[in-house]
Structure formats: C-alpha cells, structure tokens
Amino acid sequence: MTLTRSDRLLRLVALLCLAAVGFALISQYAFGMKPCAWCVLQRLILLAIAAVCGLAGMGWGPAIVRRIGAAAAALLAVGGIAAAWYQYSVAGQMFSCAQTFADRFITASGLDASLPWLFGIYATCMDARVSLLGVEYALWGLLLFAVCAALALAALTRSARN
Numbered sequence: 001m002t003l004t005r006s007d008r009l010l011r012l013v014a015l016l017c018l019a020a021v022g023f024a025l026i027s028q029y030a031f032g033m034k035p036c037a038w039c040v041l042q043r044l045i046l047l048a049i050a051a052v053c054g055l056a057g058m059g060w061g062p063a064i065v066r067r068i069g070a071a072a073a074a075l076l077a078v079g080g081i082a083a084a085w086y087q088y089s090v091a092g093q094m095f096s097c098a099q100t101f102a103d104r105f106i107t108a109s110g111l112d113a114s115l116p117w118l119f120g121i122y123a124t125c126m127d128a129r130v131s132l133l134g135v136e137y138a139l140w141g142l143l144l145f146a147v148c149a150a151l152a153l154a155a156l157t158r159s160a161r162n
Contacts, residue, residue: 003059006066009155010057013073013148017050020144025118033137034122037103038087042141043118044111045080049073049148057155070156077152080145088138 003011021043027033035043056069083102091100103121106112111119 003057004066004158006063006070006155006158007057007059009151009158010053010066010069010073013151013155014050014053014057016144016148016151017046017053020141021046021050021118027137035120036087036091036123037100037106037121038083038091039123039137040106040112040119040121041102042080042083042087042145044106045076045083045145049076049080049152052076053152067156070152073152074149074156077145077149081142081149084138084142084145088136088142 024035024039024043028035052069052072056066056073087102091102106119106121112121
C-alpha cells in the first residue's frame with residue numbers, strides 16, 4: 001500500500017490534533033490549568049478532526065474517502081476557529097460561561113460526566129485565561145485550527161488531482 005501525499009497530510013493533521021489534546025491534558029494535570037467549557041469544546045473538536053483525518057488518511061478506499069475526510073476536517077477546523085475566537089473575544093471576558101453554547105453542549109452530551117478527566121469543566125472562562133509565551137491559549141488554539149484547516153484543504157486539493 002502506497003500512501004499518497006493527501007494521506008500523509010491527513011495523518012499529520014491527526015497527529016497535530018492528538019498532540020494538542022495531549023498538551024492540554026499535561027497543562028491541566030501537571031500545571032494545574034483547569035479548562036473552561038470552551039476549552040473542553042475545542043478538545044472535542046480536535047478529537048473529531050483527529051478521528052476523521054486518521055480514518056481518511058488510512059490509504060484504503062477510493063480517493064473520494066480522502067476528499068470527504070479532508071473536507072469534513074476543514075469544516076471542523078473552521079468550527080474550532082470560531083470556538084477559539086469566541087473564547088478569546090467574548091467568553092474570556094465573562095465571569096461565567098455556564099450558559100453559553102459550549103457549556104450547554106458539553107453538559108447535554110454527557111461527556112463531562114462520562115469522561116471527566118478529558119471533558120470535565122473545572123473553571124470559568126475568565127479563570128481559564130492563561131498565556132503561554134505571552135499569547136493566550138485560546139489564540140494558540142485558533143492558530144492550530146487554522147493550520148489544520150490549511151493542511152486539510154491542501155489534502156483536499158491534492159486528492160482531487162489524483
């Protein structure tokens with residue numbers, strides 16, 4: 001089985017997303033940075049992108065599988081960009097994010113109760129404002145989602161040429 005360039009790009013996106021979730025968990029458990037609802041929603045989006053890209057980049061099936069996976073990953077990444085921007089510009093300024101979309105979605109899904117170590121909401125959005133190298137985590141997340149979208153679109157265009 002020969003992997004195409006699209007397969008490799010999709011696998012790279014999956015790896016980046018899994019690494020980001022791993023970094024978030026290390027930040028939470030080793031450095032005490034508790035996540036807010038928008039942080040947790042972004043984790044969920046990253047895991048969804050990783051799953052889609054991982055499956056689409058397996059190198060099996062027709063090229064349409066890669067194209068659909070790349071398009072879905074790009075759309076999910078745009079959703080991640082919106083979530084990160086909202087967290088940075090709106091939710092991070094609020095005393096509580098308890099009634100925002102992210103809080104209602106994560107709570108209604110039951111993920112916070114079934115996998116609290118991964119999806120537990122332990123801080124308000126204002127409390128979760130943390131910087132790394134002088135840049136807030138939400139903006140790092142936004143940058144990562146933008147990179148994922150660009151790589152997914154590159155995989156999509158390369159797959160369309162094959």
